[in-house]
Amino acid sequence: MTSEEQQQEGTQDGQQEAKPQAPLATLAATQRPNQEFKKTLTDTLDKLFPNSPFTIDETTTDVNVHCPPEHLSWLVTTLKERKELAFDYLRNVSGVDYEEGLTCVYHFYSFKHGHTVQLTVKCPPDNVHIPSLTGLYATASWHEREAAEMFGFVFDGHPNLKNLLLEEDLDIHPLLKAHPLQKPEILQGIEDGTPGFDF
Amino acid sequence: MSTWPTTREMDIETDGFDTVDMSINVGPQHPATHGVFRMVLTVDGERVVDCEPYIGYLHRGLEKLTENADYRQSMGWWDRTDYLAGMCCEGAYCMAVEKLAGIEVPDRAEYIRVIMMELSRINSHFMFFGAFGADVGSMGTSFIYGWRERERIYDLMEEVAGDRMFPTYFRIGGVTMDLPDNFEQRCRWVLDSVKKGLEDFDGLLTGNEVFIERCRDLSPVTPEQGINWGLTGPMLRATGLKWDIRRAEPYSIYPHLKFEIPVGRQGDVFDRYMVRMAEAYQSVRIIEQCLDEMPKSGLVLNPSLPKTLRVNDAECYLRTEGTKGEYSIYAIAKGGNKPYRMKLRSPAFCSLSALREMVVGTYVADAIIILGSIDIVLGEVDK
Amino acid sequence: MEFGDPFFGNSYIDAIIRLNIVVLVMTLVVIYLTYGERKVLGRIQQRIGPNRTGPGGLLQGFADALKLLSKEDLRPRNADRWVFELAPFAAFVPIFVILVTLPFAENWGVRNLSLGLFFVFSILGLNIVGILMAGLGSGSKYALLGGVRAAAQMISYEIPLVISLLAVAMLAGTFNLNEIVLLQETRPYIIVQPLAFVIFFTAMLAELHRAPFDIPVAESEVSGGYFIEYSGMRWSLFQLAEYTAMWAFSIFAAVVFLGGWAWPMGTEWGWGWQLFLTIAKSFALIFSMMWIRGTVVRLRIDQLMNFCWKGLIEISFALLLVNGFFLYYGWPEEVLALVQWAATIIFIGFIYTRGVRRSRANEYIGTYRNPEAATP
Numbered sequence: 001m002t003s004e005e006q007q008q009e010g011t012q013d014g015q016q017e018a019k020p021q022a023p024l025a026t027l028a029a030t031q032r033p034n035q036e037f038k039k040t041l042t043d044t045l046d047k048l049f050p051n052s053p054f055t056i057d058e059t060t061t062d063v064n065v066h067c068p069p070e071h072l073s074w075l076v077t078t079l080k081e082r083k084e085l086a087f088d089y090l091r092n093v094s095g096v097d098y099e100e101g102l103t104c105v106y107h108f109y110s111f112k113h114g115h116t117v118q119l120t121v122k123c124p125p126d127n128v129h130i131p132s133l134t135g136l137y138a139t140a141s142w143h144e145r146e147a148a149e150m151f152g153f154v155f156d157g158h159p160n161l162k163n164l165l166l167e168e169d170l171d172i173h174p175l176l177k178a179h180p181l182q183k184p185e186i187l188q189g190i191e192d193g194t195p196g197f198d199f
Numbered sequence: 200m201s202t203w204p205t206t207r208e209m210d211i212e213t214d215g216f217d218t219v220d221m222s223i224n225v226g227p228q229h230p231a232t233h234g235v236f237r238m239v240l241t242v243d244g245e246r247v248v249d250c251e252p253y254i255g256y257l258h259r260g261l262e263k264l265t266e267n268a269d270y271r272q273s274m275g276w277w278d279r280t281d282y283l284a285g286m287c288c289e290g291a292y293c294m295a296v297e298k299l300a301g302i303e304v305p306d307r308a309e310y311i312r313v314i315m316m317e318l319s320r321i322n323s324h325f326m327f328f329g330a331f332g333a334d335v336g337s338m339g340t341s342f343i344y345g346w347r348e349r350e351r352i353y354d355l356m357e358e359v360a361g362d363r364m365f366p367t368y369f370r371i372g373g374v375t376m377d378l379p380d381n382f383e384q385r386c387r388w389v390l391d392s393v394k395k396g397l398e399d400f401d402g403l404l405t406g407n408e409v410f411i412e413r414c415r416d417l418s419p420v421t422p423e424q425g426i427n428w429g430l431t432g433p434m435l436r437a438t439g440l441k442w443d444i445r446r447a448e449p450y451s452i453y454p455h456l457k458f459e460i461p462v463g464r465q466g467d468v469f470d471r472y473m474v475r476m477a478e479a480y481q482s483v484r485i486i487e488q489c490l491d492e493m494p495k496s497g498l499v500l501n502p503s504l505p506k507t508l509r510v511n512d513a514e515c516y517l518r519t520e521g522t523k524g525e526y527s528i529y530a531i532a533k534g535g536n537k538p539y540r541m542k543l544r545s546p547a548f549c550s551l552s553a554l555r556e557m558v559v560g561t562y563v564a565d566a567i568i569i570l571g572s573i574d575i576v577l578g579e580v581d582k
Numbered sequence: 583m584e585f586g587d588p589f590f591g592n593s594y595i596d597a598i599i600r601l602n603i604v605v606l607v608m609t610l611v612v613i614y615l616t617y618g619e620r621k622v623l624g625r626i627q628q629r630i631g632p633n634r635t636g637p638g639g640l641l642q643g644f645a646d647a648l649k650l651l652s653k654e655d656l657r658p659r660n661a662d663r664w665v666f667e668l669a670p671f672a673a674f675v676p677i678f679v680i681l682v683t684l685p686f687a688e689n690w691g692v693r694n695l696s697l698g699l700f701f702v703f704s705i706l707g708l709n710i711v712g713i714l715m716a717g718l719g720s721g722s723k724y725a726l727l728g729g730v731r732a733a734a735q736m737i738s739y740e741i742p743l744v745i746s747l748l749a750v751a752m753l754a755g756t757f758n759l760n761e762i763v764l765l766q767e768t769r770p771y772i773i774v775q776p777l778a779f780v781i782f783f784t785a786m787l788a789e790l791h792r793a794p795f796d797i798p799v800a801e802s803e804v805s806g807g808y809f810i811e812y813s814g815m816r817w818s819l820f821q822l823a824e825y826t827a828m829w830a831f832s833i834f835a836a837v838v839f840l841g842g843w844a845w846p847m848g849t850e851w852g853w854g855w856q857l858f859l860t861i862a863k864s865f866a867l868i869f870s871m872m873w874i875r876g877t878v879v880r881l882r883i884d885q886l887m888n889f890c891w892k893g894l895i896e897i898s899f900a901l902l903l904v905n906g907f908f909l910y911y912g913w914p915e916e917v918l919a920l921v922q923w924a925a926t927i928i929f930i931g932f933i934y935t936r937g938v939r940r941s942r943a944n945e946y947i948g949t950y951r952n953p954e955a956a957t958p
Contacts, residue, residue, distance in 0.1 A: 030449050031298070031517065060298055060515035089426045092516070094529045094542035105529065107516050107544075111426060111440070114447060118516060139429025142552035150262075165255035165581060174263055181267045223723050231802040245727075245883055334802045336880025338793060343627040403877065408934065409794050410879045563727070564803050564882045 033058040037115045040084055041065070048078060062107065062118040069121050073131045079108060079117065080136055086112040090133065093143035095151035097177045101125045102151055106133075123153075132158040150175040220248055223563070227256050231334050231567045234577035238554070240566060247566050250558045252551060257581035265541045270296050270508045271371060273541075278365040280543060281579040283326045284319035284522045286312075286356075288579075289369040294450060295517040295528040295541070296371045300510045307497040308373035309452045314386070314489045315359070315368065317482040321393055322352045323522035324479045327574045328400050331472060334571035335413055341403055348396035351389050358385065371508060373500030383490050390483050397479055405476065411469065418557045418569050420466035428553035431546050432524025433474045434573065438466030444520040455492075458485050468572040475574075507536050523547045523574055545579040600692045604681050612825040613643030619872050626876035653814035660721025661811065669719055670812065670819035673712025676705050677827045684833050685760050687843045687856035698759035699751055702834060703744050706789070709827070710736050713798070713808050716820070720811040728807020731883055732798035735788055738890045739795075743785035745898040746778040750838055752905050763842035767849060770841030774919045775905075776926040779839045781898050783867075786831050788886070790824070793875040797883050828868060836863035897929065 038056065041063060045052050054075065055066045067075050079087040087108035096103045106119040121130060132155035133140040144155045145164040152173040155161060163170060173179060226237035235256035241249035261280065265273040277292040278285040290312055297304065304312075325345040332341025353363040358379055360366030368375055379385075404410045420430065422440040435442060443460045445453040461477030463470025510532035518527035524546025533539040550573045558566045590596065617632065617639065624631025632639035657666060683698040685691040695701050710733055717729010750771050754762045762771075772779045788795040799807040809820045836842055840863045843856030881889070901922075908918045 030454070031515075060513055062516055064514075088423075090429065091518075091525065092527060092529060092542065092544040094540070094544075096531060096540045105542075107527075107529070111442065116448075116516070137429070138427045138556070139549055139552060142548065163255075165258040167255075174260060175266075179263075181263060221723055221726075223727070230805055242727075245731075332879065336793065336796065336800060336802060337878075338623070338875055340623075340627045340876050343629060347628060404879070407877075407879060409881055412885060413879065413882060562882055562884065564797070564800070564880075567803050 031061045033061065033063045034115060037113070037117075038063045041117065044078075044082060044084060049074075059118060062116050064118045064120055066120050066122065069123055069127075069130045072119070072121055072133075075119065076106075076108075076133055076136055084113075085115070086110045087115070087117060088112070090137040090139055090143070091116075093133075093140060093147050095147040095153060095175065097151060097175065098122075102128055102153065104130055104147060104151075104153060128152055129154045129156050131156050134158055149173070152176070225567075226253075231571065233330060233571070233575055236551075236570075236575060236577055236580070238566075238570070240558075240563065242563055245562045245564075247558055247561055247563060250555045250566065252554050254548075254551065254577070254580050257577045259582065261543065261582040262541055265538060267537065269536050270510070270538065273538075274369070275365065275367050278367055279578055280545065280582065281323070281521055281523065281526065281547075281576050282364060283576055284316075284323040285365050286315040286319040286368065287323075287519070287521050287526065289367065290316050290451075291517065291519040291521065291526050291528055293369045293371050294519065295515060295530045296508070296510070296538075298515045298517050299513045299530055299532045299538075300371075300508060302372045302504065303501055304373055305498040305501060306452075307377075307494045308499040308501075310489050310493040311374050311378060311499060312369060313451055313453070313456070314486050314493075315356070315374075317485045317489075318352050318356065318386075318389075320522045321479050321482045322349055323574075323576075324475045324482075325349050325352075325393075325396065327475055328404070328472075331568070331571045331574075332400075332404050332410075334568045335404075335410060337404065341400070344396065344399055344403060348393050351392055355385055355389050358382070370500055372504045373498070375500070377499050386486065386490060390486060393479070393483055397476065400476070405473075413564075413568065414469035414472060414572075415467060416465075417468040417565055418466075418561060420557070422466075424556075425466060428556060429549035430524070430553060431549065432520065432522070433471055433478060434466075434524060434550050436461065437463035437470035437474045439464055444518050444525060448518055450517075450519060452489075456485050456488050468568060471572045471574075509534065509536050510538075518544075521546050521579075523576065523579070524550060526579075543579075543582055545582065547573065547575040548580045548582075551575055551580055597692060601682070604692060605678075608678075608681060608826055608829070609822075611829055612822055613647060615825045615829060615868065616646065616821070617643045618868075619875075622869065622872045623876050626873070647818065650814055650818040655815055656811075656813045658721050658811050662719040662721065665715050665719030666721075666811075667816070669712050669715035670816040670823070671712070672715055673709060674819050674823040674826075676708035676712070677823050677830060679705050680830045680834070681826070683759060684830065685763060685837060685842065686833070686860050687853045688760075688849070690843075690853065690857065691760075694760050695758070697757045699747060699757040699762070699838070702759075703740075703747060706743075707740060709789075709823075712823075716812070717808040720808070722811050724804045724806070724810045725808050728798045728804045728810065731804070732791065732808060734883070735791075735795065735798060735886060738887060739785040739788035739894075742781050742890065742894040742898045743789060745895070745902055746775075746781040746785065747838060749775055749778040749898070749901050749905050752902070752909060759837055759842075763837055763844045764849075766841040767844045770839060770845050772839045772841075774915055775839070775901075775922055776919075777897070777901055777922050777929065779835075780926055780929065781894055781901070782835060782839065784894065785890075786835065787871065787874070788890070790827055790831060790871075792828070792871050794878040794881050795886060796875075796880055797886060800880055828871065829864060832864035832867040832871075833860060835867055836860055840867075897925075901925075 038058070042056055045054055053068055053071060057064050057066070065075070079085050087110045089109040089111060091107040091109050094105050096105060100122065102123045104121045104123070106121070108117050108119070109115070123130065130153055132144055134144065135157065141158070141160070142164060144153070144158055145161060147153050148155055148158075148161050149163045149166050150173060162168060166172070166174070220241050220243050223240045223242055224237065225240055226232035227235040232238070237253040237256070239251045239253070240247050259276070261276050264276055274289060274292060277288045280288045296302070325348050329342040329345025333339060356366055357363050359382065360368035360375070420438050422435070422438045425435045425438045425440065439462050441460050441462050446460060458481045461474050461481065463474050511534055513532045514530070516527060516529045518525055520526070525544060526546055527544040529540070529542040529544065530538055531540040554570065554573065557569050561569065620642070621631040621639070632642040635641040635645045657663065680702050682692045683695045683701050685694065713732045713736070714729050717725050717732065720726070750762070751757055753771065753774065754765050756762060791797075791799050798804070799809075804810070809817055812820060837860070843860045845859075847855065904921065905918070907913075
C-alpha cells in the first residue's frame with residue numbers, strides 16, 4: 001500500500017467518523033434491521049421463487065427469513081451466489097428448542113454490502129434432518145456439530161457429525177428444554193438426587 | 200523380553216524399512232496448548248500431515264445455565280468465557296439483554312464501559328504477546344514482560360471494580376458503581392506503562408531476526424479463505440480485510456471515537472502478531488479519548504430499571520468485537536425473568552475450527568505457533 | 583611439592599585424587615550454575631529469582647539436589663528397560679571425560695595429553711549416544727522426536743565446531759591444550775581468529791542445546807524432549823550432564839580462544855591468577871549463554887540445519903583455506919587477523935541485515951507507534 005493510498009483511506013475514515021459534539025448513539029440506534037436490504041431481499045426472492053414458502057420479518061437486530069428445511073440449500077446458495085445479496089460469511093448456527101419444534105437459526109453477513117440476515121429453519125416435530133452447509137461454508141462444520149450434539153439435529157451431508165464439546169459417547173442433548181439441569185453424576189447414575197434444580 | 204509390548208515386536212519383524220506416520224497427542228496437558236486443548240498431530244518426520252483438534256474439556260454448560268438463571272445472575276458465568284478479557288464478555292452480555300429489553304444506558308456509563316473493555320482488550324493482547332513469545336521459544340521472558348503490564352491493568356481494575364479477573368462490574372443498564380476519584384490519573388499512568396511495555400515487546404520479539412524468520416510467511420491466509428473458515432478479529436484483519444465490528448456494525452459509543460483499523464498484508468503468523476500489536480496502540484488511543492471526552496459526573500446506572508427484569512418476546516443477534524474476533528450473542532426472550540435461549544458465537548471456537556487447514560503441511564514447531572497465533576482461550580471455545 | 587608434581591609420587595594415585603577433586607568441584611559448580619542461571623534469568627525477566635533457601639537463596643541448588651535424589655525413579659511401561667536406565671550415564675560420562683584433559687592453570691589438570699584437542703572433540707561425539715538411547719528407549723513419542731532432533735542437530739554442528747578448532751590448531755601447530763595456552767601468552771587466538779570463535783560459539787550453543795538452538799528440548803513443542811520420561815536421580819543426571827557440558831565447553835573455549843590461564847600476565851602472577859583467569863573467562867561465556875537464552879527465541883529445525891549446512895560449514899572451510907594460504911606463504915599474522923576481522927564483521931552484518939531487510943517489522947513499528955497515522 002502506498003503512502004497516498006494510506007492518506008486517502010485515512011481521510012475517508014475521518015469523514016465517516018461522527019463529530020464528538022453529536023448526541024451519543026445508543027445501542028438502540030445501531031445494529032438495526034436494514035429496511036433497504038429487506039426490500040432487496042424480498043424482491044429478489046419473489047423474482048426467483050414465485051409463491052415462495054419463505055416469510056420475511058424482523059428481529060430486533062436482523063432481517064429474518066423463515067425457511068422450511070427442504071428449501072434451505074436453495075436459499076443459502078442463492079444468498080451466497082446472487083451479486084446483490086453476496087452473503088459470503090456464515091457467522092453463527094444456533095439451535096433453539098421452541099415448543100413448536102426444534103429450530104435452527106443461521107446468521108449470515110455480507111462483506112461486500114455489510115448486510116446481515118437471519119434464517120430461521122423450523123423442523124417438523126418428527127423430522128430433525130436439515131441439509132448441511134459445510135459444502136458452502138467451511139466454518140459450518142463445527143457450528144453444526146455443536147448444534148447436533150446439543151439439540152439432536154441431523155445435518156445431512158456433514159462429513160463428521162461426532163460430538164464436539166460433550167464426551168464422544170454421550171448420547172444426550174443437554175440444551176433441549178426437556179433435559180433437566182442437573183449434576184453429571186446424577187446423569188451417570190453415580191449419585192442419587194432429584195433431577196433439576198432452580199436458582 | 201516380556202516387558203516389551205507386543206506391538207514393538209511386530210514392528211521389528213516387519214519386512215522392509217517403510218517409514219510410518221506417527222501420531223502425537225498434544226494436550227490436554229501440554230505447555231503450548233494454552234489450557235486444556237488437545238490435538239492429535241499425525242507427523243511424517245517433522246512434517247504435519249494431519250491434525251485433529253479435540254475441544255470440550257472446559258465445557259461448563261454456560262448456555263444451559265443461562266437459560267435457567269435470572270438475567271442478572273448469569274453475568275458471572277459470562278465473565279468466565281473469555282477469561283482474559285472478562286469485561287468484554289460482560290459488555291456483550293449486558294448489551295444483548297439491553298437490546299432485548301430496550302434499556303438505555305447513561306452516557307457516563309457508556310464511557311466507563313468502553314474504557315474497561317479496551318483495557319481488557321489490551322490485557323488480553325498482552326497475554327497473547329507473552330504466551331506467543333513463549334510458544335516461539337522465548338523462555339518465559341516475554342511472558343513476564345506481558346504479565347508486568349497485565350498486573351498494572353489488573354490493579355487498576357481491582358481499584359475500579361473490586362476484582363481482578365472476573366469483576367462482574369457491568370450491570371444491565373450501566374455499571375455497578377462510579378469510578379474512584381483518582382481514576383483518570385491512575386489510568387493515564389497505566390496507559391503510559393502499557394506503551395512502554397509495547398515498546399519492550401518491539402525490542403524483545405518484533406525486532407528479533409529469529410522471531411521474524413520463524414513467523415514470516417507461515418500459514419498465509421487470503422481474505423476469501425479467512426471468511427470461508429469463519430476467522431474474525433485480528434486473524435481476519437491480518438489477511439488485509441479492513442473489518443472491525445466496532446466500525447462495521449458499531450455499538451456503544453464507538454462511532455464517536457477516532458481509531459484506525461490495523462490490517463496485515465498476507466495473513467501470516469507475523470501479520471497476526473503485528474495486527475494485535477497495532478490494536479493495542481489503538482486501544483490506548485481510544486481510552487485516552489474517552490478520558491478526555493467523558494462526562495465528569497452523572498449517573499452510571501439507569502435508574503428506571505425494575506426490580507426484576509422481565510423481557511417479553513424478543514430476539515436479537517448482538518455482535519461485539521471481542522478480543523479474539525466476533526464475540527456475538529444470539530438471545531431470545533419469551534417473557535419471564537430468564538432468557539429463553541442465549542447462544543454464544545465465540546470467535547476462538549470458529550478460528551480453531553480452521554486449525555487443520557492452517558497446520559497441515561507445516562512443521563511440528565510451526566503447528567505450535569500457528570495454534571498460538573489463533574490466541575485461543577479455552578473458556579470461550581468450550582463455553 | 584610443586585603443583586605439577588604427582589601426588590604421592592604415584593601417577594595412578596595422583597590421577598584418582600585429581601579426578602576426585604575435579605568431580606567435587608564440578609558438582610559444586612553445577613549446583614551454583616543452576617542457581618546462577620535462575621538468578622540471571624530472573625533478573626532478565628524482571629523478577630528476583632530464588633531467594634528463600636539460605637542467604638540470598640544460595641542453598642537452593644542443594645535443596646533441589648536433595649529433592650531430586652529423594653524422588654521416585656519412574657520407568658514407563660513402554661520403555662526399553664536397560665536402554666532407558668543406562669542412557670543418563672551414557673550421556674553423562676563423555677562430558678565428564680572431557681574435564682580430564684582441560685588445563686585449569688599451569689599444570690592444574692588431571693592429565694596433560696599431547697593430543698588433548700583431538701581427544702576432546704572425539705569424545706564429544708559420544709554424548710549423542712546417551713541422548714539417542716534416552717530418546718529411543720523411553721517409549722515416548724516426544725522423547726523419540728527430541729532424541730532424533732538432538733542427533734541430527736549435534737551431528738551436523740560437530741563439523742563446523744571441529745573445523746573451527748582445527749583452524750586454531752593449524753596456527754598453533756599442536757594439539758596439546760597446554761601448549762596452545764602457552765602460545766597465547768601475548769595475544770589470545772580470538773584476536774587472530776575471531777571468525778573461528780564466532781563459529782565455535784554458535785556450534786557450541788547447538789551442541790549444548792542452548793537457546794536459540796534448544797530445539798531437542800523445546801518445552802513448548804516436545805515438552806522436554808529426550809528426558810521427558812525421566813524423573814528423580816536419572817533426570818538430575820541429565821541436568822548434571824547438561825550443565826557440566828556447559829562449563830566444560832566454556833573452559834575449553836576459554837583455553838583455545840581466550841588465552842586460557844596464560845593471558846594476560848598468566849605466567850608471571852602465579853597459579854591463583856591463572857585459576858581466576860580460566861574460571862572468570864569460562865563464567866563470562868556461560869553468562870553470555872544465559873543472556874542469549876533469556877532473550878532469543880527458538881529456531882525451527884530446518885532453519886537450524888540450513889544455517890549449518892548452507893552457512894557455517896562453507897564459511898569454516900573457507901576459513902581453513904585462508905589459514906592454509908597464510909601459513910604456506912608465511913604472510914604476517916597481523917594481516918591474517920585483519921582479514922578475519924573483516925570477514926567476521928561481514929558475516930555478522932550479513933545475518934543481521936538479512937533478518938532486518940527481509941522483514942516488514944521496522945515499517946510496521948514506525949507506523950503503529952504513531953496511532954494517528956494510517957494503518958500499516
